[in-house]
Amino acid sequence: MSGRQLSLLDPDQRLGPIQIEEKRDQPLLWAERIVYFSHPEPAKALREVKLHRGLNIIRTARRRPGERQCVAHDVGKTLFARLLRYTLGDPWFGDRVTMDRVRNRFPFGHVVAVWHVADASWTVVRPFDDREQPGYVIEGEKWQTAFDPNSTRKPLQAFMEAINAQLADQLPSLLLSKESSAQFADILPWLCRDTQGGLQKPDLWRDKDVNPAKQNSRTTNRLLMKWLMGLIRPPEANSRNLKLNASDQAKSASSTCDHKQSRLDSLYESMKKTAAFEEPQHEDSAKPISKADLASKLIMFIRDQHLEASAQRQQLPSMRTEKEAAESAVEAIQGQFAAAIREEEQAKSQKRELAVRLRAEQKLSSAPFECPGKKDCFWALEIEANKVAGGSLSESDLIRRIEEEQAEADDRIQIATAALSDLQERLRAGQSRAAELRAAYEREASRCQEVNIRWQQLNEVATSLEAAVNEVEQADHDRTMAEDDVAWHNKVIDESNASVEARQALARLEHCYTHTLARVYDSFAVGVLDLSNGLSPGVDKGSSLHGTALSTMQNVLAFDLACLLGSACGIGSHPRLLLHDGAREGEAESELYLSLLKTAEWMQSLFSPEDLPFQYIVTTADAPDEYHEGHPAVVLTLHGRDDEGLLLTRRF
Numbered sequence: 001m002s003g004r005q006l007s008l009l010d011p012d013q014r015l016g017p018i019q020i021e022e023k024r025d026q027p028l029l030w031a032e033r034i035v036y037f038s039h040p041e042p043a044k045a046l047r048e049v050k051l052h053r054g055l056n057i058i059r060t061a062r063r064r065p066g067e068r069q070c071v072a073h074d075v076g077k078t079l080f081a082r083l084l085r086y087t088l089g090d091p092w093f094g095d096r097v098t099m100d101r102v103r104n105r106f107p108f109g110h111v112v113a114v115w116h117v118a119d120a121s122w123t124v125v126r127p128f129d130d131r132e133q134p135g136y137v138i139e140g141e142k143w144q145t146a147f148d149p150n151s152t153r154k155p156l157q158a159f160m161e162a163i164n165a166q167l168a169d170q171l172p173s174l175l176l177s178k179e180s181s182a183q184f185a186d187i188l189p190w191l192c193r194d195t196q197g198g199l200q201k202p203d204l205w206r207d208k209d210v211n212p213a214k215q216n217s218r219t220t221n222r223l224l225m226k227w228l229m230g231l232i233r234p235p236e237a238n239s240r241n242l243k244l245n246a247s248d249q250a251k252s253a254s255s256t257c258d259h260k261q262s263r264l265d266s267l268y269e270s271m272k273k274t275a276a277f278e279e280p281q282h283e284d285s286a287k288p289i290s291k292a293d294l295a296s297k298l299i300m301f302i303r304d305q306h307l308e309a310s311a312q313r314q315q316l317p318s319m320r321t322e323k324e325a326a327e328s329a330v331e332a333i334q335g336q337f338a339a340a341i342r343e344e345e346q347a348k349s350q351k352r353e354l355a356v357r358l359r360a361e362q363k364l365s366s367a368p369f370e371c372p373g374k375k376d377c378f379w380a381l382e383i384e385a386n387k388v389a390g391g392s393l394s395e396s397d398l399i400r401r402i403e404e405e406q407a408e409a410d411d412r413i414q415i416a417t418a419a420l421s422d423l424q425e426r427l428r429a430g431q432s433r434a435a436e437l438r439a440a441y442e443r444e445a446s447r448c449q450e451v452n453i454r455w456q457q458l459n460e461v462a463t464s465l466e467a468a469v470n471e472v473e474q475a476d477h478d479r480t481m482a483e484d485d486v487a488w489h490n491k492v493i494d495e496s497n498a499s500v501e502a503r504q505a506l507a508r509l510e511h512c513y514t515h516t517l518a519r520v521y522d523s524f525a526v527g528v529l530d531l532s533n534g535l536s537p538g539v540d541k542g543s544s545l546h547g548t549a550l551s552t553m554q555n556v557l558a559f560d561l562a563c564l565l566g567s568a569c570g571i572g573s574h575p576r577l578l579l580h581d582g583a584r585e586g587e588a589e590s591e592l593y594l595s596l597l598k599t600a601e602w603m604q605s606l607f608s609p610e611d612l613p614f615q616y617i618v619t620t621a622d623a624p625d626e627y628h629e630g631h632p633a634v635v636l637t638l639h640g641r642d643d644e645g646l647l648l649t650r651r652f
Helices: 077-086 096-105 155-171 184-191 220-226 234-275 293-312 316-359 378-388 395-497 500-521 546-568 590-605
Strands: 005-007 017-019 029-037 045-050 054-060 110-117 120-126 134-137 527-530 536-539 579-580 613-622 632-640
Touching: 005 054, 005 590, 017 500, 029 579, 029 613, 045 395, 045 632, 054 077, 054 395, 054 590, 077 110, 077 579, 110 155, 120 155, 134 155, 155 184, 184 220, 184 579, 234 293, 234 395, 316 395, 378 395, 500 527, 500 590, 527 546, 536 546, 546 579, 546 590, 590 613
Parallel strands: 054 613, 054 632, 579 613
Antiparallel strands: 005 017, 029 045, 029 110, 110 120, 120 134, 527 536
């Protein structure tokens, strides 16, 4: 086809034409057949289901008139969907109970599927129980030789890599985490929706109770849909990849900053109390001082106090000098006092000696009582000695001289006594002064030592507080830088979404969505897609379509078909494979469900049979009457009347 345009004239003339992509004449991925085996032998096939491009319906038989037996449930519809998904690399094909029952019933059972990936064919072989015997693949579509030991077998991963290679050729690399980028396994749950959990919301693909395989978040699912539909251009993908790392850095920096801030707060409050620091009042109460600024002020306060304490210690030497001078003065007075005492004692001793000389008779004819004989009396001896020397000393002269000396001794005693009295007063005053200075010095020295030790210790802790402030500031800087990086990448993403190319691609996909809704509802409804947080479908606010069933139809089923159609029109790189398991049950009335299937057939009509670029597989227990067992779209009809009507032809 060469760029042909088809207009949708019914039901609404207002819809414009759809532009078909001529190069997309086959699905990127589609299944040709799936075969179930009880044993790994070609002759042990339980059932073979042939599939084709376009619409494929796996349905159940209706009850016959008068038939009361349940024939439409528990026959293998959902198991068909899950085993098909199992051949695409899904690690599970049911909940644990279902898998154990199948494995116990078919311990050597296998499922074989022939898949086409672009122009290549692959035969996928997986045992029901792959815990000890892993699956494998064979290039080509000769499924009859799947168990031939001489066939060239490759690990299942080779098949997965082939699919991922096709996606990588058409889509930019998109990181989902530091360790992994978007892969086919991430979008498989969207392409093959399960009736349990996969049809409720457009971005909810798995039920964790049914399939415990790893699940991405709904936010990630919306991003994957946007990526697969080609609405993430390379600049946005690059920014998202860088943003992922920047976001992790921002989270880490924020956590580090919070941790360090908590440590700073604790250290600050403790030191604030110890230092008796009064926080300054901020002029603008609406902008309180940050804890880091308060901590810096506390550090300055502590260091100022430490300097002041050191300055006070510098006064101690002068106090010590003054104290020592007072003590020296006391010592000097004590020396003078001792000398005065000696002088007094000497004068008293002299006076006593003189008194001895005058104590006895003082007449010239009388000798002192100490003299044993007059001739030996020192008086006589002194007079005699004076005469010999030529003197004229008489006893009266001697007595007078002794009395004069005695008077001089009295004067000395009086002087010494007066001096002692004065020195005693000075000594008391000096000792009191020295004691005061000594006590003052010791008090000041003790106080200075205590204050200095306190502020020295606080100053040392202030170093830790300062380090904590620096760490908080660095962590806050790192967080700001990382958040700025995230903001920058968000800006690039927003600019990419607002670009002409993005708007044009989005408008084309919305056009396909509107076409799909118009066919499904048989009325005009404008499909709206939101790119603000991945890809989210919706309907214009003016629409009158509401309700749970309608919401599921428009936001899940019709949206999925629109993406299938959009990919066929050259929008994005959707593999153009879609499986809806149990799309009818409890979600829409029969006419609405019929419109959904008719919409799929309308999509087929846009292409020639040999150029059908998509495969849509639907399982249902309540197919409209028009889609009977002979209808070309119906590839398998199951029933519960007997074992042959079951998917695996056995009950388990």
